[in-house]
Structures are given as structure tokens and as C-alpha cells.
Amino acid sequence: xAKFNLLCMDFLWELVPEATIVHIERHLVTVVASHVDQPWxxxxxxxxxxxxxxxxxxxxxxxxxxxxxxxxxxxxxxxDLAADxxxxxxxxxxxxxxxxxxx
Numbered sequence: 001x002a003k004f005n006l007l008c009m010d011f012l013w014e015l016v017p018e019a020t021i022v023h024i025e026r027h028l029v030t031v032v033a034s035h036v037d038q039p040w041x042x043x044x045x046x047x048x049x050x051x052x053x054x055x056x057x058x059x060x061x062x063x064x065x066x067x068x069x070x071x072x073x074x075x076x077x078x079x080d081l082a083a084d085x086x087x088x089x090x091x092x093x094x095x096x097x098x099x100x101x102x103x
Contacts, residue, residue: 006059013071020072020099022092027079028052072099 005012009021035041035048042048068075074095081088 004055007055007062009062009071009073010066018072018100020074020096022096023073023075024081025075025077027077030078074099 006023012019012021031052032045032048035052036043036045042051074092076088076092
């Protein structure tokens, strides 16, 4: 589950300080729906929500303590990418280039 990777961002930046982390956010409804369909996750909406809540709580608590604007971090909504993939992809790549990312 990618959300668990977000809980390791400090560690990732410690390992690779020049790394840019691209966080593609999904709407919670789609996250829960996809979890309910996975054999490794709780099979009910209530179960999936109970399982995800501590992860989101930990993520939001950490995020409130960090100045992500000063970090090499980009947040993109999956819905925006899906709505206009070519334009959103171009904008993301331009942003990464402006941040000093070399392909």
C-alpha cells in the first residue's frame, strides 16, 4: 500500500537527499473501494476504514510537523491526472524540471 511509503518520507530523504517524492493522492472513496476488493485487506467498508484510519492519522500528524514546501515533494491528485492526463503529465514534468530533476 503506497500510503505506508508516505510514513517513510524522512527516511527516504535521509537515504537520498536529492530525491523528489511524487505523492499521487487518491480520493478516500476510491481507496476504500479498492481495499475492499483486495484479499489482504478487510472485506467491508467499515473494516477498511478502521484499518486505514490509523495510517491516515499518522500521516496527517507527521505532515503537520513538516514544512513540505521546503522539501522536494510534489502532491498530485489522481483525479486531476485522469481528467487530463497529457496536460497534467506535462505540468508535472515541468515542475520536476524546475525543481532540478534531470531525466
